[in-house]
Amino acid sequence: MNETDVLVIGGGTGGYSTALRAAALGLDVVLAERDKVGGTCLHRGCIPSKAMLHAAELVDGIVEARERWGVKATLEAVDWSALIATRDDIVARNHRGVTGRLAHAAVEVVHGSAELTGPRTARVTGHGEVVARRGIVLATGSRPRMLPGLTADGRRVVTSDDALFAPELPRSVLVLGGGAIGVEYASFHRSMGAHVTLVEAADRLLPLEDVDVSRHLTRGLKRRGIDVLTGARLSDVAVLDDGVRATVRTARAETRTVRAERLLVAVGRSPVTDGLGLAAAGLVADDRGHVAPADWARLETSVPGIHVVGDLLPPPSPGLAHASFAEGLAVAETLAGLRSPAVDYAAVPRVTYSSPQTAAVGPTEAQARDAGHDVVVNTLPLTAVAKGMVHGQGGMVKVVSERGGRVLGVHLVGPHVSEMIAESQLIIGWDAEPADVAHHVHAHPTLSEAVGEAFLTLAGRGLHQQS
Template identity: 35%
Template structure:
């Protein structure tokens, strides 16, 4: 019952940390209360992408004549759509099971919590508690949907993202509260399948963490799709009716009442830091997150935390990298690893939203760069001028790049368009290597591709535009 490393939670932070620990020679176990792969794999990143792909395929059928193909009477089988999504998630979860076996990691099913320094107590589904010893304990318990006091998730009238993925039938109408990644992705999915969708956003613009130009473009495209958007608005109360719900929405011009079949609350996440023994060990928290150092150790030696439960972007790829850095730092201190790992630059984390068109960004927005004191050069290249985008029938959106005028440093990139989540990595790597604009322009980009639009945008920024 003794391990070198025990990881509590098997999401993209936890299972990756466990695999890296095993690779570095640690006897490792993972504690999981539900399904291997965590929320991302079972109820987040992966199954939602399956739903969004279905919406995209259905959208193709609606516009097939644009491609010279006639599709007669395409219909949505909502049960089959949900079934496919769950099948994709189940397959990926089984893949994590395989990885645990391959790397000789013990999987302990149950609720894990810190019992004392160096001890984890796991309570199984029958209520039996077992204590395990570990030299190092990594907390990776993730997060859940945040609830507003006046918007409690009851699973029927007000639902969260989990219920939105497995509704028994497609609603005719839906109010989506919040327009971050979760909100706009589900808005696209349901609206494309025929649900009347209204987005209610408290802040002045949708996808508020993105560059302002991205927000304007998505709002324009969504309104064209028939999605109603209310910004500077908040849902004050939700009342169940015989056929659905009535939502009282406060706007800048007064209060209005919206009616719909269901309300989807997509107002962010809350870290799972309760009932895992933090108080018992005196582990520090701040604003609902666990306080850690740059190698993810808490104030209690031997206890670490990664992923959505610590400060920083709550993204799967961030959690995975945090898990690797955490374990490699432990291994370095125990002379199992040759060098101390590089710490994460949280200003170079790509963010991706998989609505249609997709959104991808990294680094400074134009506004943030100016507020940070940079004099900037900005280039914007529309996909309407891209040969590949025109051939694909995907001319919505653009690539926007931001450079420091003084030294040519690549400050940020912001994209909205088809498959842009596949393109953003170029900026991430280039910024990591401290590449200048000239080095990118000197690197030949393949044609015709959507990705060459990054080069085209840089040419615009420096007054060298060829294709615009």
């Protein structure tokens, strides 16, 4: 048998962050990964998709330059092979960085599948039995979920994974699912010139976000020419030689036929537990495949010494890479015997990298009211500040605060708001009140000035917005 202090099963963001922090604290660590270190985020999710969305932003910039600013620029074509080569180079460089960092930290990376054989033991393909003296960390991630009755063929019916590695761009695409992944892929394909239909079963896009976020996002996507159908359901799909023919039941109980070269199914992700051997360790997944911790502060399951991070966790963990980093740090420090603060999920930012972007931290207005808070709300359009007019994409800042108390939530829609949310994360995490934020001076002219202006108004000191 091979012995170690900590066995981490899964080398995605949650797994490798656990391994790195545990090794830095002097623990012996074995990291078992059956694919590539870096996981979904690095190879099939966050990094490659955001690289592609950056390319889409450049394309949009050429259109804006011509149509809005009088710059006589034209887009000759998009060289798909060159685009994906640049994307893959970014992924490869990140992958080398992560593997090099693990090697430097003396983490033993084992390539193979791991199956639990007990509460402190696991069998790793090609490596034999591993005994973890301090504990095992489950970080096996997730995969795209497919609707019953649909089968992804990688060509006409695809998942987000398939769309990344498609050999060419489609001229038309039907995106099923109006969450962050569906919205981002709808936005990307529209920038690349495709006709896009976006179908969401809920009554609005990003149904977990604030209703005003959904409204402004939908307005922005429709302005770009995306056909958005909310409260709509796919009732039938026929796969043809040249694409798909889908029947959609709309919110008005009307039937629409949508033809597209590609159907992209983006209806969520499911935890990966196949072959993990949960039962042998005394664990049971819930009906959605998550493994819930018995102690959320320690992210420790009902079996002492077995911890969970990343997409394997149920809500309130949001299944986001940056939350996984925080979970990995917390678990590693717990296994090293340190008192690590629990992950504050209320202060974890949520971002959708479409055009327009959305970013939020804290509860929505409805959630705050449902929790019993007496709230005051201020909404400021980004066009209320000069830089918002320069960008000309609309958007807003919405602040939800306790009456006479702390800020509860901040919600943003507009260009580059993914880079603006960090300030609001600190505001929420440090229990600041509007007057605390209003005291600080924001640079002018900037988009972040709109955040400062929104808080000035709530503090009764508004300049460009009436209190």
